[in-house]
Amino acid sequence: MSAEGRRLLVVEDDPGLQSQLRWCFEGVEVAVAGTREEAVAELRRLEPQVVTLDLGLPPDPGGASEGFATLREILSLAPHTKVVVVTGREDRDNAVRAVGMGAYDYYQKPVDAELLAFAVERAFRLHELEAENRRLAVGADAAPLDGIIAASPGMLEVCRTVERLAPADVTVLVLGESGTGKELVARALHALSPRRDKRFVAINCAAIPENLLESELFGYEKGAFTGAVRRTPGKIEVADGGTLFLDEIGDLPLSLQAKLLRFLQERVVERIGGREEIPVDVRVVCATHQDLRALMAEGAFREDLYYRVSEVTLEIPPLRRREGDAVLLARAFLERHARELGRPVRGFSEDALAAIEAHDWPGNVRELENRVKRAVIMADGERVHAADLQLDGTREAEPLNLRQVREAAERGAILRALARAGHNVSEAARLLGVTRPTLYSLLEKHGIPHGTQAGTDTPGR
Numbered sequence: 185m186s187a188e189g190r191r192l193l194v195v196e197d198d199p200g201l202q203s204q205l206r207w208c209f210e211g212v213e214v215a216v217a218g219t220r221e222e223a224v225a226e227l228r229r230l231e232p233q234v235v236t237l238d239l240g241l242p243p244d245p246g247g248a249s250e251g252f253a254t255l256r257e258i259l260s261l262a263p264h265t266k267v268v269v270v271t272g273r274e275d276r277d278n279a280v281r282a283v284g285m286g287a288y289d290y291y292q293k294p295v296d297a298e299l300l301a302f303a304v305e306r307a308f309r310l311h312e313l314e315a316e317n318r319r320l321a322v323g324a325d326a327a328p329l330d331g332i333i334a335a336s337p338g339m340l341e342v343c344r345t346v347e348r349l350a351p352a353d354v355t356v357l358v359l360g361e362s363g364t365g366k367e368l369v370a371r372a373l374h375a376l377s378p379r380r381d382k383r384f385v386a387i388n389c390a391a392i393p394e395n396l397l398e399s400e401l402f403g404y405e406k407g408a409f410t411g412a413v414r415r416t417p418g419k420i421e422v423a424d425g426g427t428l429f430l431d432e433i434g435d436l437p438l439s440l441q442a443k444l445l446r447f448l449q450e451r452v453v454e455r456i457g458g459r460e461e462i463p464v465d466v467r468v469v470c471a472t473h474q475d476l477r478a479l480m481a482e483g484a485f486r487e488d489l490y491y492r493v494s495e496v497t498l499e500i501p502p503l504r505r506r507e508g509d510a511v512l513l514a515r516a517f518l519e520r521h522a523r524e525l526g527r528p529v530r531g532f533s534e535d536a537l538a539a540i541e542a543h544d545w546p547g548n549v550r551e552l553e554n555r556v557k558r559a560v561i562m563a564d565g566e567r568v569h570a571a572d573l574q575l576d577g578t579r580e581a582e583p584l585n586l587r588q589v590r591e592a593a594e595r596g597a598i599l600r601a602l603a604r605a606g607h608n609v610s611e612a613a614r615l616l617g618v619t620r621p622t623l624y625s626l627l628e629k630h631g632i633p634h635g636t637q638a639g640t641d642t643p644g645r
């Protein structure tokens with residue numbers, strides 16, 4: 185916001201002081217308000233970074249009740265605003281109370297324009313610094329391991345185990361419900377290992393049909409089957425020197441279980457249609473949300489393979505059993521998505537926080553992230569409410585001004601068009617009835633990411 189310049193709102197009912205203060209701040213756009221209603225209207229219109237607020241406003245010019253009410257309203261609508269309260273000479277108690285309520289500073293009358301200008305200058309500078317810090321802090325949240333947000337004892341223990349296991353080449357089996365962060369843990373094992381500069385190759389055994397899975401894993405020679413037009417290395421080979429992450433190992437068909445077991449024992453692969461044994465040095469990490477012991481009992485999972493892949497097992501607790509993590513994660517996702525989507529959303533209402541804590545999160549962190557992302561798009565004001573998360577509770581957020589409502593509507597329309605157009609910008613522009621360059625500048629304006637998406641088999645991140 186500060187990129188558009190410094191804006192100051194002077195809330196003062198004395199006409200003499202009003203005209204004096206209007207002109208004493210250089211390089212600052214100034215608006216003046218004489219009452220609480222005017223102040224809130226100007227706050228919505230101007231979006232000032234700094235407000236000077238005379239606590240003695242009508243109908244209580246001798247007291248401070250109206251000033252306090254105004255302060256409360258300003259800080260609830262625009263919490264990052266720096267408010268400098270201006271009080272009578274004898275009124276230090278109220279000044280201190282105002283600071284306790286969240287005002288940035290106080291200034292006692294009689295007004296010395298030069299001194300007040302200093303206080304206002306400091307407030308602008310602090311606002312700019314804080315805005316910069318907020319920008320930098322996004323994503324650098326409590327991170328016991330790079331990329332993993334956690335504070336609960338259960339997850340911190342997982343992180344400590346990851347640190348201990350990462351340097352060793354042991355095969356790790358990561359267990360946990362869907363969406364608990366198993367892939368994230370596998371990536372952390374890679375990132376903290378000496379293999380970090382080589383590739384992390386992920387393959388989801390449940391997502392690929394059996395006949396394709398074999399060629400995906402082991403590769404093939406030219407002419408090995410119809411359509412095999414050129415020699416293609418498999419994922420295992422591609423991961424040479426790095427880490428191979430086999431997700432949903434419980435879904436690996438029995439025929440491939442035998443082949444994988446052979447690879448784990450002998451550390452060589454043979455491409456389909458090939459004769460050569462190719463030595464491959466990979467660290468294998470597997471994951472599943474299934475009960476492998478039950479699968480073994482049914483004969484659906486080989487016992488010898490189980491013992492190979494589970495040299496060490498690591499259990500990721502479900503989100504409902506991580507005390508305090510849901511709110512921590514929700515805050516981090518809100519900051520991240522608000523920034524990426526360019527939405528003016530700053531936090532959660534009380535009812536939203538209560539709902540986040542009360543919810544069972546059957547889809548774990550993935551469900552939480554999806555709900556927060558959706559809420560960031562849907563929220564009308566600065567706060568996300570329980571209703572935006574589609575959790576219980578229905579209190580409506582109050583938008584700051586019409587510009588914010590318009591921007592939210594504009595952004596919503598763009599996101600829907602992009603989704604409908606499969607992220608094809610030309611097609612989305614056509615759906616929206618604007619030119620491609622116009623859409624590009626709108627994407628920039630709203631900070632909506634566009635362009636290619638990262639794959640899962642990029643070299644270690």
Ligand SMILES: Nc1ncnc2c1ncn2[C@@H]1O[C@H](COP(=O)(O)OP(=O)(O)OP(=O)(O)O)[C@@H](O)[C@H]1O
Pocket residue numbers: 331332333334360361362363364365366367368369431473513549550553
């Ligand atoms: N502790 C965490 N901190 C930050 N992000 C997390 C955390 N746990 C999970 N995530 C995010 O949640 C999403 C789901 O995580 P991930 O894909 O690792 O789960 P998974 O257990 O492998 O899921 P599945 O079993 O469905 O494959 C990802 O976007 C991941 O980045």
